[in-house]
Amino acid sequence: MKAFLILEDGHIFEGKHIGSKREVISEIVFNTSMTGYLEILTDPSYAGQAVVMTYPLIGNYGICPSDMESLKAWPDGFIVRETSRVPSNFRSEFSLEEFLIKNDIPGISGVDTRCLTKILRESGTMNGMITTNENFVIEEVVKALKEYKVTGVVSRVSCKEKKVTTHEKFTPTDFEMAKMTYMASPEMKEAIEKATKNGVCLGEIALSCMQGTAGIAYLNKLAEDENLVKTHYKVALMDFGSKKNIEHCLLKRGCEVTVYPADTLAEEILEADPDGIMLSNGPGDPKDVSEAIEMLKDIIGKVPLFGICLGHQLFALASGANTSKLKFGHRGLNHPVKNLATGKVAITSQNHGYAVEEESVENTDLEITHVALNDGTVEGLRHKKFPAFTVQYHPEASAGPEDANDLFEDFLTMIENFKKEGEELCQNA
The missing domain is CATH 1.10.287 (Helix Hairpins)
Known part of the structure; x- marks a missing residue:
C-alpha cells in the first residue's frame, strides 16, 4: 500500500506503508544511529515525534523485548529508507513491522531519507503527516501542519504513582x-x-x-560488579519519561530507587528523606513542565541532585538560566562532548531538541562543565554552591557508548560526601 509523508513546507515523499494504517501529524526529527532502533522506539523522549532513521537499512536484527527501554513504543511515526524483511538474530522474537503494528505506530519505508534529512537540517525541524490517503489536499494538509503544536507529552509518559525498587528484587x-x-x-x-x-x-x-x-x-x-556499592542509598527518581536503563544503572550500584510521577510536590519527596534525587530524561519543551520547575526550586540545595537530558534543562530553568529550541536537535549515538575541567572527550548518546542557552548561565550560580564539540551546545552544568550537577546527554546509553557511565559513580560519591558533611556538622553543633 502506498503511503505519503507531507512536510509543512510542502515537500511530499511517496513510499510504502509499514506498521499501523492510521493517519498521524507529528514533529519530524532525524536520528543518525546505525543501531539501537528498538531502544529509540521505546524511549519515552520521542513521544510527540515521528523519527527518521538516516541509516538506510533498519530492522535487520529484529525485535528483542529485553532491549526495550519502556513497556511500549512512543513515537508518533517511523520513517525509514528500507526495512529488513528477514531479521537475523537468535534473540529476535518478531520483526520490526510486526512490532510497529502491535504498538499502533504508523510508518513509511522507501523514502529518500538522505534528502529528507538534508531538508530538516537546512530548514530545521518541522511538522509532517504520514498518511495512506492518496486524495489529500495539499493546501489543507499544510495548513493543519502549521497549526499543530506538541503539548502535554510529559504527563503522557510519566508514571501515575510512585514505586520502590531495590537491586535485591528479581523482577x-x-x-x-x-x-x-x-x-x-x-x-x-x-x-x-x-x-x-x-x-x-x-x-x-x-x-x-x-x-x-x-x-x-x-x-x-x-x-x-566491581562498582556495586555496599551501602544502599535511597534515590528518588523523577520520572519525566525515564528510560529503563537509568533506573538499572542506579539499582546495580546498590541503590534503593523510588520512582515518582512528574507532578509530585517537593514536600512529598523531601518527607521520604532520600539520599539523592535523579532527574530523568523526557519529551517536549522543558518550559511546559512548570510544576517540575517549581518543585526543583524548593529542592535544590537540600538533597544531592543529578539530572539527565530534560532533567538537565529543568534544573537550568529552576536555577535562573534559559532554554531554547535547537534548529534540528542532537539525536544519535556518536556525539563528542568535552569535559572542560579535564579536557577529556567522551562519545555520547544524545536525544534532545532543546538546549540551555550559554549566555543565560552567566548570571546564575551555575557553571558550564561540558560542551558539544560539534556545535558548542551546553552539555553539562554544576551548581557552584550546592551538590548538584546535570548533563544534556545520556550517560546510561542504551543504546550507545558507555564513555560517561562513571557519572553515576560521581553521583553516589556526591551523596556520600554530603552525608559525611552533615554528620560532621551534627557532631560540631
Missing part, C-alpha cells in the same frame, strides 16, 4: 533479560535437559529450572 523484566542472555549457555542447556523426560520437555519444570538458573546468573552478575 519479571530481570528474568526476561537474564533468560535471553543465558539461553545459549551450558548451564541453561543442562537445566533444560534435566527438565526433559522421555524426550518430552515438561514446560513448567523447564521454566522453573530456567528461572532458577537465570536468576542465579543475574544475581551473581550483580555481586561480581
Whole structure:
C-alpha cells in the first residue's frame, strides 16, 4: 500500500506503508544511529515525534523485548529508507513491522531519507503527516501542519504513582533479560535437559529450572560488579519519561530507587528523606513542565541532585538560566562532548531538541562543565554552591557508548560526601 509523508513546507515523499494504517501529524526529527532502533522506539523522549532513521537499512536484527527501554513504543511515526524483511538474530522474537503494528505506530519505508534529512537540517525541524490517503489536499494538509503544536507529552509518559525498587528484587523484566542472555549457555542447556523426560520437555519444570538458573546468573552478575556499592542509598527518581536503563544503572550500584510521577510536590519527596534525587530524561519543551520547575526550586540545595537530558534543562530553568529550541536537535549515538575541567572527550548518546542557552548561565550560580564539540551546545552544568550537577546527554546509553557511565559513580560519591558533611556538622553543633 502506498503511503505519503507531507512536510509543512510542502515537500511530499511517496513510499510504502509499514506498521499501523492510521493517519498521524507529528514533529519530524532525524536520528543518525546505525543501531539501537528498538531502544529509540521505546524511549519515552520521542513521544510527540515521528523519527527518521538516516541509516538506510533498519530492522535487520529484529525485535528483542529485553532491549526495550519502556513497556511500549512512543513515537508518533517511523520513517525509514528500507526495512529488513528477514531479521537475523537468535534473540529476535518478531520483526520490526510486526512490532510497529502491535504498538499502533504508523510508518513509511522507501523514502529518500538522505534528502529528507538534508531538508530538516537546512530548514530545521518541522511538522509532517504520514498518511495512506492518496486524495489529500495539499493546501489543507499544510495548513493543519502549521497549526499543530506538541503539548502535554510529559504527563503522557510519566508514571501515575510512585514505586520502590531495590537491586535485591528479581523482577519479571530481570528474568526476561537474564533468560535471553543465558539461553545459549551450558548451564541453561543442562537445566533444560534435566527438565526433559522421555524426550518430552515438561514446560513448567523447564521454566522453573530456567528461572532458577537465570536468576542465579543475574544475581551473581550483580555481586561480581566491581562498582556495586555496599551501602544502599535511597534515590528518588523523577520520572519525566525515564528510560529503563537509568533506573538499572542506579539499582546495580546498590541503590534503593523510588520512582515518582512528574507532578509530585517537593514536600512529598523531601518527607521520604532520600539520599539523592535523579532527574530523568523526557519529551517536549522543558518550559511546559512548570510544576517540575517549581518543585526543583524548593529542592535544590537540600538533597544531592543529578539530572539527565530534560532533567538537565529543568534544573537550568529552576536555577535562573534559559532554554531554547535547537534548529534540528542532537539525536544519535556518536556525539563528542568535552569535559572542560579535564579536557577529556567522551562519545555520547544524545536525544534532545532543546538546549540551555550559554549566555543565560552567566548570571546564575551555575557553571558550564561540558560542551558539544560539534556545535558548542551546553552539555553539562554544576551548581557552584550546592551538590548538584546535570548533563544534556545520556550517560546510561542504551543504546550507545558507555564513555560517561562513571557519572553515576560521581553521583553516589556526591551523596556520600554530603552525608559525611552533615554528620560532621551534627557532631560540631
